[in-house]
Amino acid sequence: MSNLIITGGSRLSGIIEVPGAKNAVLPVLAATLLNNGISILENCPELDDVLTMLEILSALGCKIQKKGSRIEIDASSLTSSSIPEQLAKRMRSSIIILGAVLARCKEVLICYPGGCEIGMRPIDMHLKALKQMGAEIDGLKHGMLRVKADNLQGCEILLDYPSVGATENIMLAACAAEGETIIRNAAKEPEIEDLQEFLVNLGVNVAGGGTGVVRIKGRGEIKTESVHKIIPDRIVAGTYLSAAAAVGGSIVLTGVEYDHIGSIIYYLRRAGCKIKNYAGGVVTIESDGAINALDLVRTSPYPGFPTDMQPQLVALLARAKGTSVIVETVFENRFRYTEQLQKMGSDINVQGRTAIIRGVDRLKGASVEARDLRGGAALIIAGLAAEGETTISQAGYIDRGYERVENVLSKVGAKIRRVED
Ligand code: UD1
Numbered sequence: 001m002s003n004l005i006i007t008g009g010s011r012l013s014g015i016i017e018v019p020g021a022k023n024a025v026l027p028v029l030a031a032t033l034l035n036n037g038i039s040i041l042e043n044c045p046e047l048d049d050v051l052t053m054l055e056i057l058s059a060l061g062c063k064i065q066k067k068g069s070r071i072e073i074d075a076s077s078l079t080s081s082s083i084p085e086q087l088a089k090r091m092r093s094s095i096i097i098l099g100a101v102l103a104r105c106k107e108v109l110i111c112y113p114g115g116c117e118i119g120m121r122p123i124d125m126h127l128k129a130l131k132q133m134g135a136e137i138d139g140l141k142h143g144m145l146r147v148k149a150d151n152l153q154g155c156e157i158l159l160d161y162p163s164v165g166a167t168e169n170i171m172l173a174a175c176a177a178e179g180e181t182i183i184r185n186a187a188k189e190p191e192i193e194d195l196q197e198f199l200v201n202l203g204v205n206v207a208g209g210g211t212g213v214v215r216i217k218g219r220g221e222i223k224t225e226s227v228h229k230i231i232p233d234r235i236v237a238g239t240y241l242s243a244a245a246a247v248g249g250s251i252v253l254t255g256v257e258y259d260h261i262g263s264i265i266y267y268l269r270r271a272g273c274k275i276k277n278y279a280g281g282v283v284t285i286e287s288d289g290a291i292n293a294l295d296l297v298r299t300s301p302y303p304g305f306p307t308d309m310q311p312q313l314v315a316l317l318a319r320a321k322g323t324s325v326i327v328e329t330v331f332e333n334r335f336r337y338t339e340q341l342q343k344m345g346s347d348i349n350v351q352g353r354t355a356i357i358r359g360v361d362r363l364k365g366a367s368v369e370a371r372d373l374r375g376g377a378a379l380i381i382a383g384l385a386a387e388g389e390t391t392i393s394q395a396g397y398i399d400r401g402y403e404r405v406e407n408v409l410s411k412v413g414a415k416i417r418r419v420e421d
Contacts, residue, residue: 003391003395004383004392006383006389006416007415008247008383010415013413017255018256019236020044021235022233022400023093026096029057029071032062033101033104034100035222039202040073040227041073056084056087060079078104082108082109083108083110085111096168098130099168099169099174100173102149107147109146110145110147126163129169133152152177154177157183160185162301164192171183175216176218178218181218188211194231196208202222203220232260235309245287245291246381246382258281268285271316291316291317291319293321293322294317295324296325297324299327310328310334316381318346324357327354337379338355340368340369345360365383365386366386368392376395380392
């Protein structure tokens with residue numbers, strides 16, 4: 001893996017174009033399996049996880065052409081319903097392929113996803129719902145899972161928690177189910193709405209995506225051609241806004257969906273940043289680098305403050321005037337990166353799911369290690385705001401969610417470069 005080397009203190013100024021959302025393109029790529037023809041996806045981010053998903057689709061028999069952010073997937077002749085173990089293990093979210101393969105092939109062989117850097121990430125809700133729809137699920141040796149369903153049946157499903165992945169998997173499986181499937185307490189994330197839009201373009205009868213109740217009528221006629229543009233990445237937008245807030249400067253973001261980042265902007269404004277929204281997906285931020293503490297921020301499902309922005313907000317608040325408290329309610333183990341921030345001189349006390357952040361006057365550069373994607377992004381933000389040089393090892397984690405992060409930030413004035421190990 002490579003290292004990112006940052007010399008902190010340079011104000012940021014310029015324009016950043018926000019790419020398509022990783023968490024939207026992955027389920028939509030899975031959904032292209034429902035199209036017995038060609039799907040064209042535009043605005044796809046160029047990320048390792050996207051390449052892994054394309055490798056999975058190839059292994060199932062899809063023919064793929066990729067030109068920059070445009071991907072064409074021909075799923076007209078599938079040859080397999082087994083997800084190669086080494087690919088599934090590379091990306092925990094490969095589980096979102098389950099519902100789509102089941103819908104298309106009536107059978108899936110996939111390895112059970114283990115825990116990951118930010119928590120256990122079980123799939124009990126996915127499996128319970130598929131069972132309710134009539135799927136047979138067998139746990140095999142070596143952590144493999146076989147799911148079979150000759151005749152999926154629509155039904156009412158009440159999720160115990162609005163899980164994003166479970167909502168997506170059920171929506172995809174429901175496309176092949178007889179009758180109507182109703183998902184109650186569904187996740188409301190914008191990525192669900194994007195998946196719905198792709199499915200509607202394909203001819204699927206689905207409504208309610210983005211609300212707590214999603215209804216899908218299965219087994220309708222599916223078109224064999226579809227073009228879809230992926231929504232902008234709200235977490236990437238929030239990360240670059242936080243970077244500008246932390247080090248100071250004025251940045252223009254383009255290609256943003258303002259509503260999707262409402263909760264992020266809410267807290268950045270309370271922290272002291274001036275943020276404006278313009279027509280055509282343009283958002284500007286101005287910050288003098290002075291940050292107010294925030295009394296209490298709780299992560300929660302959309303439209304609450306996203307867990308995927310929690311580490312970046314903590315990095316920003318590390319230099320705030322006063323003490324901030326952040327409670328992580330979504331994942332149980334998402335504060336590990338704070339150990340690395342401590343090396344940079346921050347004062348963060350983690351007790352269970354709560355982090356108490358006492359703002360310090362200055363952070364200092366240090367050698368730190370990225371251990372997960374968003375924790376890695378937090379280290380970049382801290383490094384940009386710190387005095388001196390920060391080396392972030394294991395930068396490959398960051399590449400899973402940010403396209404060429406060093407190029408994007410260098411263009412707006414950051415001193416950041418990549419050095420291969
Ligand atoms: C998705 C996002 C991830 C984001 C998360 C929460 C993708 C590819 N990833 O992950 O970036 O951080 O939403 O916004 O879109 N849970 C269970 N049982 C289940 C499923 C989930 O207990 O069967 C728990 C999880 O452990 C977690 C919570 O529910 O504590 C939320 O998880 P979920 O919404 O499913 O997240 P993902 O879809 O994995």
